[in-house]
Every structure is written in structure tokens, then in C-alpha cells.
Amino acid sequence: MxxxxxxxxxxxxxxxxxxxxxxTVSRAINxxxxxxxxxxxxxxxxxxxxxxxxxxxxxxxxxxxxxxIGVIVPDISxxxxxxxxxxxxxxxxxxxxxxxxxxxxxDPEKEKAYFKSLDSKLVDGILFISGQKNISKDxxxxxxxxxxxxxxxxxxxxxxNVTCDGIMGSYIGTELLIxxxxxxxxxxxxxxxxxxxxxxxxxYENALKDYSIPLDDNLLFSLKGPQSSYIEAENIIDRCLExxxxxxxxFAFSDRAAYGAxxxxxxxxxxxxxxxxxVGFDDSLYSRLASPTITTIRQDTDLxxxxxxxxxxxxxxxxxxxxxxxxxxxxxxxxxETT
Amino acid sequence: MxxxxxxxxxxxxxxxxxxxxxxTVSRAINxxxxxxxxxxxxxxxxxxxxxxxxxxxxxxxxxxxxxxIGVIVPDISxxxxxxxxxxxxxxxxxxxxxxxxxxxxxDPEKEKAYFKSLDSKLVDGILFISGQKNISKDxxxxxxxxxxxxxxxxxxxxxxNVTCDGIMGSYIGTELLIxxxxxxxxxxxxxxxxxxxxxxxxxYENALKDYSIPLDDNLLFSLKGPQSSYIEAENIIDRCLExxxxxxxxFAFSDRAAYGAxxxxxxxxxxxxxxxxxVGFDDSLYSRLASPTITTIRQDTDLxxxxxxxxxxxxxxxxxxxxxxxxxxxxxxxxxETT
DNA sequence: ATGAAAGCGCTAACAA
DNA sequence: TTGTTAGCGCTTTCAT
Numbered sequence: 001m002x003x004x005x006x007x008x009x010x011x012x013x014x015x016x017x018x019x020x021x022x023x024t025v026s027r028a029i030n031x032x033x034x035x036x037x038x039x040x041x042x043x044x045x046x047x048x049x050x051x052x053x054x055x056x057x058x059x060x061x062x063x064x065x066x067x068x069i070g071v072i073v074p075d076i077s078x079x080x081x082x083x084x085x086x087x088x089x090x091x092x093x094x095x096x097x098x099x100x101x102x103x104x105x106x107d108p109e110k111e112k113a114y115f116k117s118l119d120s121k122l123v124d125g126i127l128f129i130s131g132q133k134n135i136s137k138d139x140x141x142x143x144x145x146x147x148x149x150x151x152x153x154x155x156x157x158x159x160x161n162v163t164c165d166g167i168m169g170s171y172i173g174t175e176l177l178i179x180x181x182x183x184x185x186x187x188x189x190x191x192x193x194x195x196x197x198x199x200x201x202x203x204y205e206n207a208l209k210d211y212s213i214p215l216d217d218n219l220l221f222s223l224k225g226p227q228s229s230y231i232e233a234e235n236i237i238d239r240c241l242e243x244x245x246x247x248x249x250x251f252a253f254s255d256r257a258a259y260g261a262x263x264x265x266x267x268x269x270x271x272x273x274x275x276x277x278x279v280g281f282d283d284s285l286y287s288r289l290a291s292p293t294i295t296t297i298r299q300d301t302d303l304x305x306x307x308x309x310x311x312x313x314x315x316x317x318x319x320x321x322x323x324x325x326x327x328x329x330x331x332x333x334x335x336x337e338t339t
Numbered sequence: 340m341x342x343x344x345x346x347x348x349x350x351x352x353x354x355x356x357x358x359x360x361x362x363t364v365s366r367a368i369n370x371x372x373x374x375x376x377x378x379x380x381x382x383x384x385x386x387x388x389x390x391x392x393x394x395x396x397x398x399x400x401x402x403x404x405x406x407x408i409g410v411i412v413p414d415i416s417x418x419x420x421x422x423x424x425x426x427x428x429x430x431x432x433x434x435x436x437x438x439x440x441x442x443x444x445x446d447p448e449k450e451k452a453y454f455k456s457l458d459s460k461l462v463d464g465i466l467f468i469s470g471q472k473n474i475s476k477d478x479x480x481x482x483x484x485x486x487x488x489x490x491x492x493x494x495x496x497x498x499x500n501v502t503c504d505g506i507m508g509s510y511i512g513t514e515l516l517i518x519x520x521x522x523x524x525x526x527x528x529x530x531x532x533x534x535x536x537x538x539x540x541x542x543y544e545n546a547l548k549d550y551s552i553p554l555d556d557n558l559l560f561s562l563k564g565p566q567s568s569y570i571e572a573e574n575i576i577d578r579c580l581e582x583x584x585x586x587x588x589x590f591a592f593s594d595r596a597a598y599g600a601x602x603x604x605x606x607x608x609x610x611x612x613x614x615x616x617x618v619g620f621d622d623s624l625y626s627r628l629a630s631p632t633i634t635t636i637r638q639d640t641d642l643x644x645x646x647x648x649x650x651x652x653x654x655x656x657x658x659x660x661x662x663x664x665x666x667x668x669x670x671x672x673x674x675x676e677t678t
Numbered sequence: 679a680t681g682a683a684a685g686c687g688c689t690a691a692c693a694a
Numbered sequence: 695t696t697g698t699t700a701g702c703g704c705t706t707t708c709a710t
């Protein structure tokens with residue numbers, strides 16, 4: 001049954017319809033306390049009949065919680081983030097929460113504005129994938145439960161955090177290349193300077209060291225950022241080939257960059273994996289759809305999203321204390337045609 | 340400055356701090372009515388100092404609106420939808436609205452549940468990309484402004500709707516193939532039976548008719564759905580080749596299916612575009628990253644999202660009446676290597 | 679088991 | 695220009 005007014009039917013009206021008080025209706029809905037089975041059944045029947053649903057604004061005002069959370073991501077149109085977002089949404093849907101999607105576009109101002117807005121809307125928690133190195137402390141005004149995903153930007157306070165094992169990822173990628181006989185492994189990393197890119201370089205360095213291969217700074221490249229990352233990566237490899245820089249492998253710390261590198265190699269008729277081997281990072285469409293398909297390091301986005309969601313949920317519901325817990329998820333090597 | 344309590348500072352407290360009444364504080368914030376410049380300045384200063392932000396639950400309750408909207412999509416991890424979502428988010432962020440992301444997963448029950456939840460949360464509008472052919476009428480209880488995007492599922496009521504020109508898209512794709520000399524054009528469409536897939540078949544038929552090419556039902560294939568669409572498409576073409584079905588082109592009504600078809604053709608060493616030409620639909624990564632790159636029909640997701648957002652916004656703000664307006668956006672042919 | 683009533687934080691109508 | 699106050703729809707304490 002429908003309510004043709006522009007206004008939802010209220011609890012008070014339901015109460016009148018049932019011949020009971022609003023308190024009783026409330027008790028019937030929320031399974032809270034003393035009410036006879038019969039009254040309850042009757043009330044719920046009427047509620048169903050009139051398609052009543054609570055006014056969450058009123059409920060939130062009263063309870064100081066909103067049954068919704070915020071997810072802040074740098075770029076929702078990026079496969080990596082949209083997959084994480086999907087899992088988060090699914091997790092919280094099942095718990096009865098709605099999720100606000102907040103695209104920061106790597107803009108600190110927008111991040112800040114969103115924190116304020118989410119605060120204002122009384123969200124019960126925030127999942128935060130920051131584009132920034134640091135978050136200013138005053139973002140967190142209320143004590144909103146708060147979990148960082150993938151990046152770990154905040155060093156003043158210790159916040160709970162779930163990441164993929166970037167060091168291990170780049171270690172096993174580098175190790176694979178070394179075991180296949182490569183000695184001069186060129187790297188391409190993003191310019192964002194964020195935590196995960198830093199870790200990826202670390203793993204590369206560790207592997208070289210363990211296998212006694214000297215680190216050559218001339219093989220370390222960074223994307224500058226203004227252009228699309230695969231165009232930039234393509235240009236980098238183009239120039240390396242022009243200058244006859246000696247390398248027998250490329251480890252790009254993102255699949256997009258790997259794809260760009262691959263484009264350059266193909267264009268210059270370099271035999272892959274014969275002459276140059278290639279490894280990417282993420283296991284995104286870029287590595288899967290490329291031809292040849294690109295060997296990559298898979299990050300388990302499902303697990304990442306589920307653990308983060310569960311952690312936040314536990315904190316929100318008081319099941320768990322808010323700690324500075326650091327959860328690190330293992331990564332997997334996916335061997336494909338470029339090695 | 341920060342508030343260390345778990346509770347936000349309230350307007351009343353701000354009022355006390357300023358030595359004025361809450362009404363005055365409200366007026367200062369909302370630029371509503373009679374207040375002296377000096378008082379206003381002072382109030383805003385204190386507000387800034389204490390980092391006050393309104394309790395939206397209270398505000399929503401009072402004003403019966405929430406400054407937030409809902410976006411219902413079938414699959415946020417799908418590039419097409421995530422690009423649209425990003426643009427919607429950006430549009431509404433600039434207008435001061437937050438957006439709830441609702442992933443229906445093509446599940447009618449979940450769609451319904453989300454409608455109820457959004458209704459409950461007093462969203463000011465809904466953008467709806469349905470997976471369904473029909474929406475049951477009772478989804479819309481309050482008169483929430485409501486715009487359908489891309490699909491047009493609802494035939495009982497006339498709702499405003501923004502779509503890409505699917506008929507034109509498949510027409511120009513088919514026409515291209517015909518002009519390149521193809522006469523036996525195999526099609527692969529999705530099984531979802533949704534409106535856009537239907538239109539795409541229509542455009543194909545129209546083009547054949549205009550060029551006096553007989554329609555052969557044996558060249559019409561549908562994806563069944565359980566498996567990933569590109570695996571299924573690959574299987575379909577595999578079987579066609581086994582059975583020696585005669586065709587000189589494939590028009591897949593999605594890039595994913597086109598990618599699957601391409602995989603089969605390559606595997607079977609069919610010369611592309613020499614022996615068989617291929618066209619996809621969407622201009623997604625699948626067509627751009629494939630090798631050879633796939634000719635496709637580009638849907639302008641930015642325009643789609645912006646027009647829908649603007650339309651919804653105009654209705655929400657009362658700038659525009661809610662009509663059954665049908666906006667159709669032109670599509671573009673992107674020629675690549677498979678033709 | 680049920681009802682009456684206070685109050686969550688805000689806006690707006692009315693008074694001063 | 696500013697203050698007082700009612701009331702938005704709900705939960706919850708306290709009576710009954």
C-alpha cells in the first residue's frame with residue numbers, strides 16, 4: 001500500500017492506526033523490551049500494510065548514529081578502488097548500513113571537506129584510502145571509528161590499517177626476474193610518493209641485495225604525473241631504448257605503467273620475454289588484457305576490503321577496541337607471458 | 340580547535356559561546372534573514388574556531404531533506420558504471436550533496452531494499468541504473484525525484500530517462516562493416532534482455548534492411564549469463580568455427596564479448612580484419628587494450644552522467660517539473676584495428 | 679504490558 | 695536586529 005503524499009507516514013500515524021502509543025510501535029519495531037506478542041504482531045502487520053519505514057533523520061538524531069559509513073577513495077573509476085568499494089558496499093549492506101562514496105581525486109581539500117561532511121552526517125565509521133602522505137590531525141573531530149586501507153598516510157597518530165604486502169610483492173617479482181637470469185632490472189614507480197610505492201622499491205632493493213646484484217640508480221625511473229601513467233611509461237622506455245641503456249627486464253610498480261612499457265617494447269620490436277622480461281603490479285585488466293599477457297603481482301582486493309570492513313565494523317559495534325593494529329595481507333605472483 | 344568528546348559541539352553551545360541565541364547562530368550560518376554584519380562575523384568566527392559543523396540529522400529532520408542522493412548501479416566494479424558514478428559524485432559534491440552508493444548486483448530484492456533504505460534516509464533524489472526490465476511501482480513511496488540512466492526499465496509510469504543512442508550505435512557499427520564489404524555479420528548480445536541490448540539489435544536490423552542484406556537468424560547469438568561474458572563469447576565463436584558457420588564479421592554488443600570473440604579468432608589463426616572484421620560496444624578497456632585494438636561504439640559516459648545529474652538536480656531544486664522527458668545522447672564510432 | 683512525556687539539534691514563525 | 699518557542703519523528707525513562 002502506498003502513501004501518495006510527499007511525506008512518509010510517521011510512527012505516530014501508525015500508532016493511531018493501531019490504537020496504541022508510539023512507544024509501543026517503537027518497541028514492536030526494535031524488538032526492545034516489554035510488549036505482548038499479539039500487539040507486536042498487529043503493529044508489524046499494519047506497518048507492513050502501510051509500507052512504513054522509519055525516518056532515519058529522527059532516529060539518528062535521537063541515537064547519535066546514522067547506520068551509514070563513509071568510504072573515501074582517490075578515484076572510484078580506477079579498477080583497484082572500485083573493486084574494493086564493491087566489497088565494502090556488500091559487507092555493510094548485509095549489516096544494514098548504507099555507504100557514502102567520497103571521491104577525493106587526490107585533493108587534500110576535498111578529503112578534508114568530506115571528513116567534515118561525513119562528520120556532519122553522523123556516519124558511524126570511515127574507511128579511508130588516502131592519496132596523501134599525511135593527514136592533518138584535525139580531520140578527526142569526533143571520535144569516528146576510522147580504518148586506513150592500502151595506504152598508510154598518517155604518522156602522527158597510530159591508526160588501524162590494512163595493507164597488501166608491497167615489500168614482499170616487489171621482492172618476489174624481482175626474485176622471479178633474477179631467477180630467470182636478469183641482472184639489469186629497470187624499475188618504474190609512481191610519483192605519488194605514497195607509502196605503497198615506497199615499499200615496492202624497498203622490496204626490489206632487498207631482492208637485489210639478497211642475490212648480490214648491485215643497485216644501479218640509472219635504472220630507477222619515476223612517473224612525473226601530469227600525463228596518463230602508461231603514456232609516460234611508454235615514453236620512458238622509448239628514451240631508454242634510444243639512449244641504448246642496458247637492461248634485460250622491467251619491473252613496473254603498476255600494471256598501467258607495465259602496459260605502457262610493453263607498448264614501447266613492442267613498437268621497437270624487442271623480443272619479449274626473450275630479450276626483455278616484464279613484470280607489473282596489481283593484476284588489473286591492463287596486465288590481463290595485454291598481448292602478451294603481463295606477469296604481475298596480485299593484490300587480493302577482496303580480502304583487503306573484507307578485513308578492513310570487519311575491523312571497522314568491530315570497532316563501530318564495540319566488539320573491539322580501537323588500536324593501531326597493522327594488518328598486512330600476502331600477495332601472489334601471477335606468471336604470464338612476459339616472463 | 341578540537342572537541343575531544345565523542346560528541347560534536349552543538350549550535351546551542353556555540354550560541355552560549357557567542358552570547359547570542361540559537362536563532363541568531365542559525366541565521367548566521369544559513370544566510371537567512373535579519374542579522375547584523377557584526378554579529379554574523381563574530382558567530383562565524385567562533386564557529387570556525389570550534390570547528391563546528393551542523394548536525395545533519397537534526398537539520399534533515401527539521402527540513403525533511405538530507406542533502407544527499409542515492410545512486411543505484413548494477414555493478415560498481417564495472418568500468419562503465421564506475422565512470423558514471425565518478426561523474427555523478429563530482430557533480431553533486433560541487434552542489435554540496437553526498438552520494439550513497441548502492442550496488443544492486445542485478446538483484447531485484449536488493450534494489451527494492453535500497454529504495455526503502457534511501458527513502459528512510461530521506462535522500463533528496465535517486466539516480467537509477469537498473470538491471471531489471473521492470474521496476475515494480477511500489478518502489479516509489481514518497482515522491483522522491485528519480486532519474487533513470489542508460490536503461491529504461493519502467494513502463495507503467497513514465498519516468499525521466501537519459502540513455503545513449505543504442506539504435507544509432509549499432510546502426511553505424513553495422514553500416515561500417517557493410518561498407519567494408521561484410522555481408523554475413525554475426526552478432527552477440529547479452530542475455531539480460533534489458534532495454535539497451537534490445538535497441539542494439541534493432542539498429543543492426545535497421546542497417547541490414549537499409550542495405551538490403553537479409554537477416555539470418557543463425558547469425559544471432561546471446562550470452563546465457565552464468566559465465567563471464569568474454570568466456571562465453573569465446574566459446575560461441577569457437578563453436579561457430581568448428582561448425583564452419585559462414586560469417587565475415589562479428590558485431591558484439593559489448594566490448595567484453597568482443598574481446599572474447601577476438602580471443603577465439605586469434606586462437607584459430609583467423610586473419611583480422613582480413614578474413615573477419617570485429618566491432619564492439621562501449622569503448623572500454625577491453626577494446627582499447629586488446630591486440631589488435633577493437634573498433635567500437637563509444638558511449639559518452641561523462642555526458643550521460645552530467646545530463647542525468649543536472650536533470651535530477653533541477654527537479655530536486657524545483658527548477659524543473661518532473662516530466663517523462665527522454666534524453667538520448669549520440670554515440671561515436673571509434674575505428675581501430677579490427678576493421 | 680502499555681502510555682505519557684522529555685529531549686536529541688535544528689529552523690522558522692512570531693514576539694519584542 | 696534579536697530572542698523565545700514550537701515541533702520535526704524518534705527512543706527511552708518513568709509511571710501506571
